[in-house]
Amino acid sequence: MTPTARILIAGMSGWLSGARAADNATGPADAIARQNMLQLIHLRWIAVVGQVVTILAVHFSLGFHLPLAAMMLVLAALVVLNLFNLLRLKSARPIGPYDLFLALALDSLALTAQLYFSGGATNPFTTLYLLHVILGVVLLEVWATWAIVFLTSFCFLLLVAANRPVIATGLSDQAFFGLFIMGMMMGVVLDAVLLVTFVSRINSNLRRHDAHLAELRQRAAxxxxxxxxxxxxxxxxxxxxxxxxxxxxxxxxxxxxxxxxxxxxxxxxxxxxxxxxxxxxxxxxxxxxxAGEARSNEVRASTLRAFLDEVVDEWRATRDGEALTYAPDLSGVVPIVAESTLKQVIHNVLDNARDASPHAVRMSAHVADGWIVVTVEDQGPGFTAETLENLGTPYNSTKGRAGGGLGLFLVVNVLRKLGGEVAAANRPEGGARVVLSLPLASLQIGRRHAR
The missing domain is CATH 1.20.5 (Single alpha-helices involved in coiled-coils or other helix-helix interfaces)
Structure with missing residues (x-):
C-alpha cells in the first residue's frame, strides 16, 4: 500500500470515527456534549456491524427467513444518520440536549423496526431497549429521559400488538427454545458489555469536564x-x-x-x-x-539579546553580580517589545535562585521552534516534592517567612498571560532548575499593539 493510500485511509477512518470531535466546541458544555454525541456515533457503528453479522448468520445458518431487503434498508438509514451526525460535529453550531435526545430516539425507532421484522416482542434482543433508557439517564435531562422511557415502552407495546412473524424451517420446538435462551443470554451480555464500556467513557468525559471547570475556577481565584x-x-x-x-x-x-x-x-x-x-x-x-499606569502610547522596541542583556545588567547592578553566570545562545537580531513585566519575572526567578544558592546562579537563553526559552539554575538544596506538586500556587514556599511563595506564583501567572509556561525540576547533580518558555510571537511589536 502506497503512503498516499495509507494517509487517505487514516484520514477517512479518523473522519468516520469522529476524531477531534471537540475541536469546534464553543465552550466546555459544548465540548462535553460533542464527546457524548461521539460515543453515540461509535455505539451506532458497532450496532450496524453487529446487526449485519447477526442478520446474515440467522438467515443463512439457522434457517430463519428474514426480510433482508427491509432490514438492510434500516441499517442503511442508521449509516446515513451517523454520517449526518459526523457532519454535525464538524459544524460550529453547539450540540444541545435536543440533539442527543433525537439521536437516542431515532436509535430506539430503528431498533423497533428491526425487531418488527424479526419476531417482534418474542425477539430476545428486546433487552436492548434498556440500553437506550440507561444511556438516556446518563446523557439527557430529566424530561428527555422520561420521554425515552415512554417512547421505548410504546414501541414495545406496538411489537406486542403487531409484528411480522419469523418462519423457521427444520427446527423443533426444543431447538427453537434453546436458540431463544441463547439469544436472551447474548442480549443480556451485550447490554452489560456496552453499558460498562460506554457509560465508563461518558463518565470519563464528565470527570474531565469537572476537572476543567475546577481548573477554570482555580485560575479565576x-x-x-x-x-x-x-x-x-x-x-x-x-x-x-x-x-x-x-x-x-x-x-x-x-x-x-x-x-x-x-x-x-x-x-x-x-x-x-x-x-x-x-x-x-x-x-x-x-x-x-x-499595573498599566503611567504608560505612554509608544512601545519601546528592542531586540531579544539586548533586552535580556539589559535584564541581567540591571539585576547585577542591584544584587551580587558575581554570583550570576550568564550564557546566552542567541544568534541573529530578533526584534521584540521590551516587556517590563517579563523583566520583573526574570528578576524574580533570579532572586529565588540567589536566595537558595548565593554564590552560584546560572542563566541561559535560546530560541527554539519559535519559543524563547530562559533557564535559571542554582546549586542550592532544590525544590521539595510538595513545592513541585503545587508549583504556581500562592504561598507555596519553603522559606518560612510571611508572604513567601508569591514570587513564583506571579511568575507562573504572568507567563500564562503571555501564552507561555513555567517548568521547575531538581537537577540530578544537585540544585534547582526553572525553565521559562514564551512564544516569540507574544513579544512581537504588531501583536502587542493588537492586544
Missing part, C-alpha cells in the same frame, strides 16, 4: 488574588511617590551645602543615598508600568 495584589502595589507606589520625590529634593539641596564639600566621606555617602532614592523611584515607576 488566582487572577482575583493577582488583581488585589496589583491594586495594593499600585496604591503603595502612588503613596511612596511623594515622599521619595521630597527626599530627592532635600538630598539635592544638601549636596550644595558647604559642610559636604569639606567632608568627601559625607559627600560620598550623600551620593550613595541619592542613588538608593533613585533606585526606589525606578522601582515605583516599574510597579506603575506593570
Amino acid at each position: 488566582e487572577e482575583t488574588h493577582i488583581v488585589r495584589m496589583g491594586l495594593l502595589a499600585s496604591g503603595a507606589a502612588h503613596e511612596l511617590g511623594t515622599p521619595l520625590a521630597t527626599l530627592d529634593v532635600i538630598l539635592g539641596d544638601w549636596r550644595r551645602m558647604k559642610v559636604f564639600a569639606k567632608h568627601p566621606e559625607l559627600a560620598q555617602e550623600l551620593e550613595d543615598m541619592r542613588g538608593e532614592v533613585k533606585r526606589c523611584k525606578d522601582i515605583v515607576t516599574g510597579v506603575l508600568l506593570s
Whole structure:
C-alpha cells in the first residue's frame, strides 16, 4: 500500500470515527456534549456491524427467513444518520440536549423496526431497549429521559400488538427454545458489555469536564488574588511617590551645602543615598508600568539579546553580580517589545535562585521552534516534592517567612498571560532548575499593539 493510500485511509477512518470531535466546541458544555454525541456515533457503528453479522448468520445458518431487503434498508438509514451526525460535529453550531435526545430516539425507532421484522416482542434482543433508557439517564435531562422511557415502552407495546412473524424451517420446538435462551443470554451480555464500556467513557468525559471547570475556577481565584495584589502595589507606589520625590529634593539641596564639600566621606555617602532614592523611584515607576499606569502610547522596541542583556545588567547592578553566570545562545537580531513585566519575572526567578544558592546562579537563553526559552539554575538544596506538586500556587514556599511563595506564583501567572509556561525540576547533580518558555510571537511589536 502506497503512503498516499495509507494517509487517505487514516484520514477517512479518523473522519468516520469522529476524531477531534471537540475541536469546534464553543465552550466546555459544548465540548462535553460533542464527546457524548461521539460515543453515540461509535455505539451506532458497532450496532450496524453487529446487526449485519447477526442478520446474515440467522438467515443463512439457522434457517430463519428474514426480510433482508427491509432490514438492510434500516441499517442503511442508521449509516446515513451517523454520517449526518459526523457532519454535525464538524459544524460550529453547539450540540444541545435536543440533539442527543433525537439521536437516542431515532436509535430506539430503528431498533423497533428491526425487531418488527424479526419476531417482534418474542425477539430476545428486546433487552436492548434498556440500553437506550440507561444511556438516556446518563446523557439527557430529566424530561428527555422520561420521554425515552415512554417512547421505548410504546414501541414495545406496538411489537406486542403487531409484528411480522419469523418462519423457521427444520427446527423443533426444543431447538427453537434453546436458540431463544441463547439469544436472551447474548442480549443480556451485550447490554452489560456496552453499558460498562460506554457509560465508563461518558463518565470519563464528565470527570474531565469537572476537572476543567475546577481548573477554570482555580485560575479565576488566582487572577482575583493577582488583581488585589496589583491594586495594593499600585496604591503603595502612588503613596511612596511623594515622599521619595521630597527626599530627592532635600538630598539635592544638601549636596550644595558647604559642610559636604569639606567632608568627601559625607559627600560620598550623600551620593550613595541619592542613588538608593533613585533606585526606589525606578522601582515605583516599574510597579506603575506593570499595573498599566503611567504608560505612554509608544512601545519601546528592542531586540531579544539586548533586552535580556539589559535584564541581567540591571539585576547585577542591584544584587551580587558575581554570583550570576550568564550564557546566552542567541544568534541573529530578533526584534521584540521590551516587556517590563517579563523583566520583573526574570528578576524574580533570579532572586529565588540567589536566595537558595548565593554564590552560584546560572542563566541561559535560546530560541527554539519559535519559543524563547530562559533557564535559571542554582546549586542550592532544590525544590521539595510538595513545592513541585503545587508549583504556581500562592504561598507555596519553603522559606518560612510571611508572604513567601508569591514570587513564583506571579511568575507562573504572568507567563500564562503571555501564552507561555513555567517548568521547575531538581537537577540530578544537585540544585534547582526553572525553565521559562514564551512564544516569540507574544513579544512581537504588531501583536502587542493588537492586544
